[in-house]
Structure formats: C-alpha cells, structure tokens
Amino acid sequence: MKESLFAGIDVSTQGCKIVIIDPADERIAHVDSLNYDSDLPRYSTRNGVLQGLGIGCSESDPHMWIDALHHLFQNLHSLEFPIEHIACISISGQQHGLVALDAEGKLARERSKLWNDFSTMEECRLLTKAVGGQKNMIREVGNSQKTGYTASKIFHMVRHEPDIYERSTVLFLVHNYINWFLTGGTAVMEPGDTSGMALWNPRTGDWSRKLLDTIAPDLMGKLPKVLPADRTIGAVSDELVKKYGFSPQCLIDAGCGDNMYSAIGTGNIHPGILTISLGTSGTISTILEKPYIDPEGEIASYCDSTGRFMPLLCVSNLANGYNQVLDSFELTHDRFTSMIRRTPAGNHGRILIPWYTGERTPDLPLAAPVYFGFQPADFTPENLCRAVLEGHVLNLYEGFRRMSLQPEEIRLTGGLARSEAWVQMIADVFGVETVPMEGEGAALGASLHAAWVWNREQGRDASLSDFVSSFVKLEEKRRKNPISKDARVFGALKRLFQALSERIRGKSGEDPFILRRALIEAAKAAAPSDPL
Numbered sequence: 001m002k003e004s005l006f007a008g009i010d011v012s013t014q015g016c017k018i019v020i021i022d023p024a025d026e027r028i029a030h031v032d033s034l035n036y037d038s039d040l041p042r043y044s045t046r047n048g049v050l051q052g053l054g055i056g057c058s059e060s061d062p063h064m065w066i067d068a069l070h071h072l073f074q075n076l077h078s079l080e081f082p083i084e085h086i087a088c089i090s091i092s093g094q095q096h097g098l099v100a101l102d103a104e105g106k107l108a109r110e111r112s113k114l115w116n117d118f119s120t121m122e123e124c125r126l127l128t129k130a131v132g133g134q135k136n137m138i139r140e141v142g143n144s145q146k147t148g149y150t151a152s153k154i155f156h157m158v159r160h161e162p163d164i165y166e167r168s169t170v171l172f173l174v175h176n177y178i179n180w181f182l183t184g185g186t187a188v189m190e191p192g193d194t195s196g197m198a199l200w201n202p203r204t205g206d207w208s209r210k211l212l213d214t215i216a217p218d219l220m221g222k223l224p225k226v227l228p229a230d231r232t233i234g235a236v237s238d239e240l241v242k243k244y245g246f247s248p249q250c251l252i253d254a255g256c257g258d259n260m261y262s263a264i265g266t267g268n269i270h271p272g273i274l275t276i277s278l279g280t281s282g283t284i285s286t287i288l289e290k291p292y293i294d295p296e297g298e299i300a301s302y303c304d305s306t307g308r309f310m311p312l313l314c315v316s317n318l319a320n321g322y323n324q325v326l327d328s329f330e331l332t333h334d335r336f337t338s339m340i341r342r343t344p345a346g347n348h349g350r351i352l353i354p355w356y357t358g359e360r361t362p363d364l365p366l367a368a369p370v371y372f373g374f375q376p377a378d379f380t381p382e383n384l385c386r387a388v389l390e391g392h393v394l395n396l397y398e399g400f401r402r403m404s405l406q407p408e409e410i411r412l413t414g415g416l417a418r419s420e421a422w423v424q425m426i427a428d429v430f431g432v433e434t435v436p437m438e439g440e441g442a443a444l445g446a447s448l449h450a451a452w453v454w455n456r457e458q459g460r461d462a463s464l465s466d467f468v469s470s471f472v473k474l475e476e477k478r479r480k481n482p483i484s485k486d487a488r489v490f491g492a493l494k495r496l497f498q499a500l501s502e503r504i505r506g507k508s509g510e511d512p513f514i515l516r517r518a519l520i521e522a523a524k525a526a527a528p529s530d531p532l
Helices: 062-078 121-130 134-141 151-160 162-167 172-181 209-215 238-244 258-265 319-329 333-341 381-403 420-430 442-457 466-469 484-504 512-526
Strands: 003-009 015-022 027-035 086-093 099-101 170-172 232-235 251-253 273-280 281-285 299-304 309-315 351-353 370-371 409-413 435-438
Touching: 003 062, 003 170, 003 258, 003 435, 003 442, 015 442, 027 062, 062 172, 062 232, 062 238, 086 258, 086 442, 099 172, 121 134, 121 151, 121 162, 121 209, 134 209, 134 351, 151 162, 151 209, 162 258, 170 172, 172 232, 172 251, 232 442, 251 442, 258 273, 258 281, 258 333, 273 420, 281 381, 299 381, 309 381, 319 333, 319 381, 333 381, 333 420, 351 381, 351 484, 370 484, 381 420, 381 484, 420 484, 442 466, 484 512
Parallel strands: 003 086, 086 251, 273 409, 409 435
Antiparallel strands: 003 015, 015 027, 099 170, 232 251, 273 281, 281 309, 299 309, 351 370
C-alpha cells in the first residue's frame, strides 16, 4: 500500500457513521453517515427502532445495520475513494444488543433486542434471586442485572422463545455481528463490550458459570471466545474485496462498544479525564488502572478497549425532557440559553426530578418525573427551562458522586454539547472545568483504535496517545469554568436533589423542605447572578 488509511464505523441506535483517517497527513479523509429512518425507510423504524412491539420492547432488524454498511461502502465506491488503501476497519457498536445466529449463519431471531429494551424486568429478578441476591450477583459479574444488559435478554429468549434459542448456535453483541459480516464468518468477542453483558466479570476476566447454568445448561457453547481488544481478528471477506475494492490485506480490528470508543474519540485514554456524552441518554465515563465495582450495581463496571477499565454511568433520560421543552415553547438552543439567563441558579427552590420514561440510574424502570417547589403560577417557560436543565444535570451528578472521583477536566460530546447553557451547567454542578469536543465521537475513536492496533501488529512503535493528539480537538473558545459566586447555591441544590431522590425511593435522608429553605437563602446571598 502506498499509504495506510483507517476506518471507524459506529453502528448506533439511530444511524450509522463512518470516519476514515489518514495518520500520515494527520487529516480526516472521509466522513459519511446515514439515518435508518430516512435512508432505509423499508425497515419502518422510528429513531432506529421497530414500532408496535409492545410496552418496553425496543428491537431492530440486524439486516438494517448490514444494509447501512453496504450503503456507506457504495458511497465510497461511487466517489472513487481509494478503498484499497484502507488497512484496517474497526467497529463501534451500540452496547448490549443481542444477535442470534443459526448453524447456517442466518438470523435465528429476526430481530435484536436493543440496549433500551425494558421488557426483561422479570428475568432480571429471577436471575438475581437464583444467585442469592444483589450482592452475590455483583460478586459474580461485577454488575447488577439491568434490563438493558444482555443476560436477561438471553434468559427472556430461553423462557419465551425456546424454539429460537434451540436453533441458535451463536449469541453475541451488535459489533460482534458486524465483525462476523465483515470477515465472512469470524465469531469472537472482546472484553470491553462483553463486560456489559452481565455474564462476564471484568474483574476476573471470566464468565460466571453459575449464571450461565441458571439461564441454560448449554449456553456456554453458544458464546464465542473472548480475545483481547487490542488486536485484529482477521481480514475483510472476499465478497467485500470483490464488491467494493477493499484490499485482501485489509484487517478487521476486534472493535468495541460505542462507550469505549467515545472515550478514545474524546481523548479519554488516561485517568483524570471525564467524558460526558449528552445524547438520547447521558453517560459518564473515565479510565482507571484497576476495576471499579459499584457495591449497589448502578454504575457499570466495564473493561475498556485498551486493556484497562472504564466505569460508566448511564441515565436513560436526557435529551427527551430538553427536546420536549424546545418543542413546547418553539425554542432553539440559543433561545433556550436566553431563557436560562432570565432565571437564577437554583430556580428559587423549584426543582425537577427528570425521570420521564423510567430510569437506569437510579435503577427505576417504572419511574415518573417529579416537580418540587412549584406553585401553580410557577410553570412558566423560563422556570421550566431552568428546572429541566438543572434537573437533568443534577441527575447525572447524583450517580457520579458515588464514584468518589475528582476529575481534572470534563470533556463533552453529543448533540446537547452544542448548547452553551448545557456546557456551563455541567461546569457549575460538577465544579470542574468543562470543554466541548470537536470531532466525530465513537466513529473517530474506532478509527484511531484501528490505526493503533494495525501499526502495533506491523511491528511499529505506535502509541495511542500519538494518534489521539493528532485528531482529537477541543473547542477551546467554548471552555467553561464554574461560576465561583454560584458555588454555594449549587452545593445546596445538589444536597436538595439528593434528599428528594432518596425520599422518593423510600430511603432516609435530610429533610427536603429544610434544604429548600437553605437553597433559597444561599441564592439570595449570591444575587445578583448572571447564570451564564
């Protein structure tokens, strides 16, 4: 090859994106994306999800993801892009989705349950009971059982679709399935995404035999072997070589989950940096040298894609509340920010618990939103905008505070990071300097991982940090520091949110009414205050 290019492909819930980098020239050579709903309408999805499957069900047809790849590859071919120079491809996949294949390599189940499927609450309860309770479950797999994870999806198939389970010979995750397609039939897993199944323990690096046997005696035989994440798994298939012009020497990286590659795509590859992704859901992650196990099982314990560990907090509700406010009051991001400027930090004691459609952290699948401190006349656009913004960021912080970490810097990615109000609010609530990211997120992280892995396998002195420093860019002009004069207000606000959250869940704690009064007094002392 005259030059080596590296492709990262993010197969997400709502769409698919490819980023191809040229490390020699330190440039992004190609970016393309598609939306499943609009670009592949024959699948009849809404936000990438099939409709009409029942309460709590969130599923997609895996063929849609393969068609998306063909679409992106055909675009490359049509543009006469030098596909033959792509040396390695790495796949970033939405985590936790279950794909089942039969002995002929066809889908044993025509749909894949996705990460946001909440139909397996009973299976989670039964599995937890079978191993002796929550503490034993966390000892077994380093995580609690959540409906989002893969273990309960497999158990749901065993209990409700036994014929499909019997036909299945391979059970794996979304990015593993895409790798299987790219290589023409290689079925392997890697520690990062696998640690999100709640079947494999990131601390011990092994499957839980007790849990496997509880689900089905033959389950172990249906799970591919787990290989290290920092290596390739094979070459691109002959079919793709002939159809699109890939080089036969183009290798396929082990790939990983989208959260792991989002970390790389934001330069979060060393301890001390916190990545917050602001999208449909909200996630917080960091890199640690040793595994982090949450004794309550709400913060996920994952491996990363470099041989280290990545605790991850996920809240289900984030863009939904914000988008509802924008739609209801016909606001743009900028107009929303203007609304926030009209209200003080702490919102005069008006607070929102934003659990709109159940919540993952805290683990409350049946939760509903709670408005506290509002008089009937208080439901104005300005007050609601402030309550939604503070509520969502406080909900993120409430989970994060249990990690007992003090990051040096927060890096933001995702659609909501475009909003100045969100950037400043995160800096204020977390009390940490915060900067949005330029770049392409998980797809960029995947391409950087591909370059790193390929160069190491070629015997070159390659550091992931070198690739990251060349491509990961910070929006320095939008960097925000906490507003010092509002620090006391946000301290009081965080205590109030914690007390409310605990009281709603039946836990003991501080009196929210007393804390509300303290918040109002702190706000008076801080006034006048420009919230942004």
